[in-house]
Amino acid sequence: xxxxxxxxxxxxxxxxxxxxxxxxxxxxxxxxxxxxxxxxxxxxxxxxxxxxxxxxxxxxxxxxxxxxxxxxxxxxxxxxxxxxxxxxxxxxxxxxxxxxxxxxxxxxxxxxxxxxxxxxxxxxxxxxxxxxxxxxxxxxxxxxxxxxxxxxxxxxxxxxxxxxxxxxxxxxxxxxxxxxxxxxxxxxxxxxxxxxxxxxxxxxxxxxxxxxxxxxxxxxxx
Amino acid sequence: xxxxxxxxxxxxxxxxxxxxxxxxxxxxxxxxxxxxxxxxxxxxxxxxxxxxxxxxxxxxxxxxxxxxxxxxxxxxxxxxxxxxxxxxxxxxxxxxxxxxxxxxxxxxxxxxxxxxxxxxxxxxxxxxxxxxxxxxxxxxxxxxxxxxxxxxxxxxxxxxxxxxxxxxxxxxxxxxxxxxxxxxxxxxxxxxxxxxxxxxxxxxxxxxxxxxxxxxxxxxxx
Amino acid sequence: xxxxxxxxxxxxxxxxxxxxxxxxxxxxxxxxxxxxxxxxxxxxxxxxxxxxxxxxxxxxxxxxxxxxxxxxxxxxxxxxxxxxxxxxxxxxxxxxxxxxxxxxxxxxxxxxxxxxxxxxxxxxxxxxxxxxxxxxxxxxxxxxxxxxxxxxxxxxxxxxxxxxxxxxxxxxxxxxxxxxxxxxxxxxxxxxxxxxxxxxxxxxxxxxxxxxxxxxxxxxxx
Amino acid sequence: xxxxxxxxxxxxxxxxxxxxxxxxxxxxxxxxxxxxxxxxxxxxxxxxxxxxxxxxxxxxxxxxxxxxxxxxxxxxxxxxxxxxxxxxxxxxxxxxxxxxxxxxxxxxxxxxxxxxxxxxxxxxxxxxxxxxxxxxxxxxxxxxxxxxxxxxxxxxxxxxxxxxxxxxxxxxxxxxxxxxxxxxxxxxxxxxxxxxxxxxxxxxxxxxxxxxxxxxxxxxxx
DNA sequence: AATGAATGAGCATTCATTCAT
DNA sequence: TATGAATGAATGCTCATTCAT
Numbered sequence: 006x007x008x009x010x011x012x013x014x015x016x017x018x019x020x021x022x023x024x025x026x027x028x029x030x031x032x033x034x035x036x037x038x039x040x041x042x043x044x045x046x047x048x049x050x051x052x053x054x055x056x057x058x059x060x061x062x063x064x065x066x067x068x069x070x071x072x073x074x075x076x077x078x079x080x081x082x083x084x085x086x087x088x089x090x091x092x093x094x095x096x097x098x099x100x101x102x103x104x105x106x107x108x109x110x111x112x113x114x115x116x117x118x119x120x121x122x123x124x125x126x127x128x129x130x131x132x133x134x135x136x137x138x139x140x141x142x143x144x145x146x147x148x149x150x151x152x153x154x155x156x157x158x159x160x161x162x163x164x165x166x167x168x169x170x171x172x173x174x175x176x177x178x179x180x181x182x183x184x185x186x187x188x189x190x191x192x193x194x195x196x197x198x199x200x201x202x203x204x205x206x207x208x209x210x211x212x213x214x215x216x217x218x219x220x221x222x223x224x225x226x227x
Numbered sequence: 228x229x230x231x232x233x234x235x236x237x238x239x240x241x242x243x244x245x246x247x248x249x250x251x252x253x254x255x256x257x258x259x260x261x262x263x264x265x266x267x268x269x270x271x272x273x274x275x276x277x278x279x280x281x282x283x284x285x286x287x288x289x290x291x292x293x294x295x296x297x298x299x300x301x302x303x304x305x306x307x308x309x310x311x312x313x314x315x316x317x318x319x320x321x322x323x324x325x326x327x328x329x330x331x332x333x334x335x336x337x338x339x340x341x342x343x344x345x346x347x348x349x350x351x352x353x354x355x356x357x358x359x360x361x362x363x364x365x366x367x368x369x370x371x372x373x374x375x376x377x378x379x380x381x382x383x384x385x386x387x388x389x390x391x392x393x394x395x396x397x398x399x400x401x402x403x404x405x406x407x408x409x410x411x412x413x414x415x416x417x418x419x420x421x422x423x424x425x426x427x428x429x430x431x432x433x434x435x436x437x438x439x440x441x442x443x444x445x446x447x448x449x
Numbered sequence: 450x451x452x453x454x455x456x457x458x459x460x461x462x463x464x465x466x467x468x469x470x471x472x473x474x475x476x477x478x479x480x481x482x483x484x485x486x487x488x489x490x491x492x493x494x495x496x497x498x499x500x501x502x503x504x505x506x507x508x509x510x511x512x513x514x515x516x517x518x519x520x521x522x523x524x525x526x527x528x529x530x531x532x533x534x535x536x537x538x539x540x541x542x543x544x545x546x547x548x549x550x551x552x553x554x555x556x557x558x559x560x561x562x563x564x565x566x567x568x569x570x571x572x573x574x575x576x577x578x579x580x581x582x583x584x585x586x587x588x589x590x591x592x593x594x595x596x597x598x599x600x601x602x603x604x605x606x607x608x609x610x611x612x613x614x615x616x617x618x619x620x621x622x623x624x625x626x627x628x629x630x631x632x633x634x635x636x637x638x639x640x641x642x643x644x645x646x647x648x649x650x651x652x653x654x655x656x657x658x659x660x661x662x663x664x665x666x667x668x669x670x671x
Numbered sequence: 672x673x674x675x676x677x678x679x680x681x682x683x684x685x686x687x688x689x690x691x692x693x694x695x696x697x698x699x700x701x702x703x704x705x706x707x708x709x710x711x712x713x714x715x716x717x718x719x720x721x722x723x724x725x726x727x728x729x730x731x732x733x734x735x736x737x738x739x740x741x742x743x744x745x746x747x748x749x750x751x752x753x754x755x756x757x758x759x760x761x762x763x764x765x766x767x768x769x770x771x772x773x774x775x776x777x778x779x780x781x782x783x784x785x786x787x788x789x790x791x792x793x794x795x796x797x798x799x800x801x802x803x804x805x806x807x808x809x810x811x812x813x814x815x816x817x818x819x820x821x822x823x824x825x826x827x828x829x830x831x832x833x834x835x836x837x838x839x840x841x842x843x844x845x846x847x848x849x850x851x852x853x854x855x856x857x858x859x860x861x862x863x864x865x866x867x868x869x870x871x872x873x874x875x876x877x878x879x880x881x882x883x884x885x886x887x888x889x890x891x892x893x
Numbered sequence: 894a895a896t897g898a899a900t901g902a903g904c905a906t907t908c909a910t911t912c913a914t
Numbered sequence: 915t916a917t918g919a920a921t922g923a924a925t926g927c928t929c930a931t932t933c934a935t
Contacts, residue, residue, distance in 0.1 A: 697919080
């Protein structure tokens with residue numbers, strides 16, 4: 006899960022594996038395991054011992070690097086929230102016409118949630134805690150601003166071209182898209198229990214993807 | 228939540244509150260407090276002692292009636308899930324024309340989620356646990372079937388009258404509506420943290436309500 | 450288990466079964482169930498709830514008649530110790546010649562232990578508690594005296610007839626016989642685990658019976 | 672019980688007692704205290720808190736090393752059962768002639784039970800639990816086999832020399848000896864209560880020791 | 894005589910965290 | 915940098931017993 010995309014670290018990958026003590030590697034390892042545990046069990050349900058056990062190091066190191074269970078949880082949140090926004094920047098939506106751009110953004114959002122259940126679960130968990138941990142992350146707010154700017158730009162261009170309505174709030178639209186992409190992943194278990202359908206089944210997923218795109222475009226279209 | 232007494236008990240409602248031994252009252256009291264605690268803290272985060280403390284009885288009674296922490300959690304789920312489906316039946320949507328009926332169903336769904344944060348949180352929590360507790364509840368599946376039947380009927384009538392598209396799956400539509408109603412409540416904390424907006428603010432709520440109805444109708448309309 | 454031998458109660462057995470409230474029947478029922486529970490679980494391990502559940506009455510009655518868990522345990526002890534001594538009196542050993550009498554006494558002792566595992570277990574349990582409950586039973590000591598008197602008489606007659614040694618203490622002999630009869634029942638589980646043999650198997654029991662008689666007679670013979 | 676340190680640790684025995692972190696010492700200490708508690712109170716009657724209190728460490732360490740109350744109880748059983756069989760091997764009974772060897776074995780068995788009341792009580796307790804804990808100990812069965820082999824050898828040599836009967840089963844003989852040695856220790860409280868005699872009184876003990884040897888030899892002799 | 898409801902004290906166990914090496 | 919050992923404060927749960935009816 007969540008292997009580092011970073012190129013800078015790849016260069017000394019060989020020497021790394023030979024080193025006996027590698028703080029960065031140790032931290033990454035802890036974070037990876039912790040992400041799985043927190044996302045699976047929640048903050049209260051997660052066990053520090055369980056995390057430490059599946060790590061290459063000991064419990065002590067976990068405290069050495071992250072200070073506390075909560076500190077580790079925050080670090081996990083930080084990493085996981087960072088990933089999605091970083092990818093959004095790579096989409097080059099501004100190079101597409103408004104409708105295609107919006108379609109692409111929705112599809113990306115849909116796919117990202119579909120593939121990153123850990124992210125979805127952690128957001129869910131964070132909401133149970135009133136988002137108090139995520140508020141501590143300094144970069145959090147600015148990151149989201151960029152997502153809104155993308156939508157703002159799309160809407161402006163769509164309105165200008167006469168394709169879109171002119172009464173849509175970009176944050177509202179973001180919420181609408183998020184809702185449809187998030188819910189079916191985050192609540193797939195109760196959904197499955199209620200209707201005997203697994204929303205992550207390929208056929209259903211494809212249909213849902215179409216539906217979300219369709220509903221979004223119909224909503225913004227003039 | 229937990230309205231006082233049903234019809235049969237109505238007569239001695241006054242004397243009831245004075246009685247020292249009243250199992251139903253005791254159970255209701257425990258359930259009420261437990262709903263708040265579980266919804267606020269999650270299953271793992273909830274403390275049996277905390278629940279007992281805010282109860283009129285002792286911790287022992289909690290085990291006397293519900294067997295275990297998990298048993299109590301299941302009882303809470305049962306009660307909370309039962310409430311929404313019961314209300315849906317009172318809407319008499321079948322008496323309205325398809326468009327008005329669908330609008331009414333969406334508004335009801337929106338309002339219910341908006342007003343019952345406990346319900347939303349508990350569903351969220353249940354999903355963290357893979358829905359394993361709700362699956363134990365026998366009545367769960369049949370309850371949801373009735374919700375789908377309502378939508379099915381609406382769609383059929385809308386298609387017949389030429390107002391709606393004929394390629395919409397009722398469960399998909401249910402998912403779409405749920406998504407938009409659920410997400411803004413369940414994830415309102417991270418949403419607020421990200422965009423500095425509280426989605427439960429009256430003005431925003433009214434706008435979201437309109438948006439959800441609008442998006443739904445545009446989606447089904449021919 | 451342990452039906453009452455008493456004749457006085459037999460007369461109104463019919464009317465008894467018709468009566469709605471029958472204290473004696475209730476007490477007997479409780480005692481029977483309690484004997485099984487205490488002998489199976491020990492004093493600390495026994496559960497008042499478990500006893501009450503298997504009874505025809507409720508937990509309250511158990512306290513009504515026996516005062517406490519310990520009181521009930523004492524009552525069980527009293528009943529169970531009373532049974533064996535009562536039977537010993539029926540043997541008419543004094544009518545047999547010393548060797549035959551001794552053989553008969555040993556066989557009776559062997560058979561009694563073999564058939565009354567509850568008795569053996571309760572004695573065992575009582576010893577774990579330093580015999581403090583049995584000491585409270587007034588009749589206990591006098592009952593045992595009669596058992597010794599039987600042996601004393603046997604030994605005296607055997608010595609007189611020249612069949613037995615004259616240096617044997619009757620209490621020592623009682624201990625010797627008890628040891629051999631008690632141990633194989635009381636410790637049959639560890640014995641079975643250690644040697645893969647179940648000492649209650651019919652063939653083994655017969656052989657042990659022979660052995661105990663043989664060892665006893667060889668010990669007292671001149 | 673629990674003799675200080677084995678050979679390897681001998682050198683720093685002094686510094687050891689000063690060390691704050693000494694797992695072996697900690698474990699030994701817990702085991703020692705637990706042996707006393709379990710043997711005095713039984714498995715159900717024993718209190719984890721009571722054990723912890725009399726220890727040099729905390730309750731937590733008890734779980735750290737032994738996992739659970741039952742795990743600790745098993746560890747106690749293992750230690751206590753291991754001790755007796757180990758000592759038996761030191762007797763060099765095979766170097767004595769059959770009669771002297773048997774006498775020596777009986778005396779050793781008598782003395783061991785007489786001196787190790789904890790062992791006797793724990794066996795008793797284990798039988799109340801159907802020997803289910805001791806069956807989990809892997810070494811248990813093989814340990815007992817060696818005890819039987821000793822008796823087998825004695826009997827064979829005695830039969831060969833014409834001193835012993837040839838119809839005695841070694842396990843039966845083991846049971847006979849155990850019975851006489853075990854019972855007077857395990858049931859000394861009820862015995863004392865019944866006859867006003869304490870079987871552990873020196874004079875009585877000496878007489879019983881003679882009696883057991885005598886009864887055994889008379890039983891096997893031709 | 895009989896009962897379901899109620900209780901406080903206690904019980905085994907777990908947890909996040911820190912210490913000594 | 916790294917680690918096994920150690921800990922105090924809870925945590926979920928049970929028990930023998932009593933109350934109100």
